[in-house]
Amino acid sequence: MKYYYYPGCSLEGTAKEYDISTRAFMSAMEIELVELEDWTCCGASAAPATGNLLSLALPARNIALAEKTNAAKEILVPCSACYLNLKQVEKKTGKDTELLSKINTILEEEHLHVTGGLRVRHLLDVLSKDIDAAAVSQRVQRSLNDMTIAPYYGCQCLRPYIEFDDPETPRSMEPLIEATGAKIHAWSKGSKCCGASHMNTQMDVGIELVASILKAAKGADAIVTVCPMCQVNLDAYQKKASRFAKEDLDITVLYLPQLLGLAFGLTEKEIGLNYNLAVSDGFRKKL
């Protein structure tokens, strides 16, 4: 199996460990990732709040880069915000030729062109549909059977495009987590919003959402996420959230490929565990 790989800006900075662990996991599964050469920002949530055409032209540039070579048929995207932006291009230009031609007019400035036909896929889509839990469990060397994990999906890999899971009660992570031997923390917060960029611009609102998710995760050994924005919100503001909720809300927050990598027997360094901000002593003891 082979996919184009679009890491996105976060995976070069605050979500370094997501990039490290995704590559390590895929390599362990003998899946080839072809990183898009000269990829640029997808526009995040900034471009959609600024201009409609810009919000499509920025992700389209990356799809055009993939179309230029002929190495794979699908683009793998680990960041949910990047995924949705790229997916919007696939979905919207697929049925609107006028829009496609406008985007191509913009891309001409970069000597690029989008035709369509490449499929954009979230990392969780590929992990749950193309790889599946049986293949994961075959490679498990370190069973995590004394751990309970809270699967946190966030929003934009599930909605608005329903591609691989139920958009309200997602379950696609469960077989993968169970394949490591770990148990699933039963909760209803898996598909709820983490506040996204409110933690930067409207912290008083964002902290309510973060605290309610961390509260509901109590009893789990770790929260597992598939989005850099969700991860940083849940990982980086635990002290603030604890003060806000007047209770201790410290918990380990991992990316899904980090957890799977641990079960494969990869070292902490190989999955970038040194980059996570909150790894509890209790969690380390269970490793």
Next chain:
Amino acid sequence: MDQIQHPEPPEKGVSTTVPAPLRAIQERVYACIQCGTCTGSCPNAFAMDYTPRAMWRLVLMGEKETLFNSRTFLLCSACYYCTLRCPRGLPLTETMEELKQIAARENHPVHKKSVLFYRNFLESVRRHGRVREMEFMTLYFLSLKNPFTPLQFTPLGLRLMGKGKVGIQVPSKGQRRLEALFRKAEELEEQE
């Protein structure tokens, strides 16, 4: 018995007192039945001055001033729950984004902080192709002209630096990597 007189739906190209960008938005949500599913689904409704349902009503009534003085669409975090559940199938999240676009173009004071956040993010992308997180936050703090806001983020910034996830990035003009793409998009956007 007299027939109840329903208002005519807004027509494209018909001049009314409502400015064109808002009229386009009215057309998108004209089928709203005010059921309140959006409000019930919104994780941020608790902090809004108008609930999403009430805000869509303001849109339909063309209450521009009240609408752009409200914090409602600014507090949309794009979770897409309302879009998923709207029984009329309306693209509500996308329409929230379009309201943000109008607020950004017209420099409404209530939205200043968010607009500066997005604008400085895109400035970093325009310069370098990829966002440089620390440069962008520096530009954002400078543009806020409030010495206290950065203090809120200092502990996190230091922890991220300690981890080697981000480094100090002095804002630099760079090669204007995506200047041509941005300019073309802006040019076409103006013609829309």
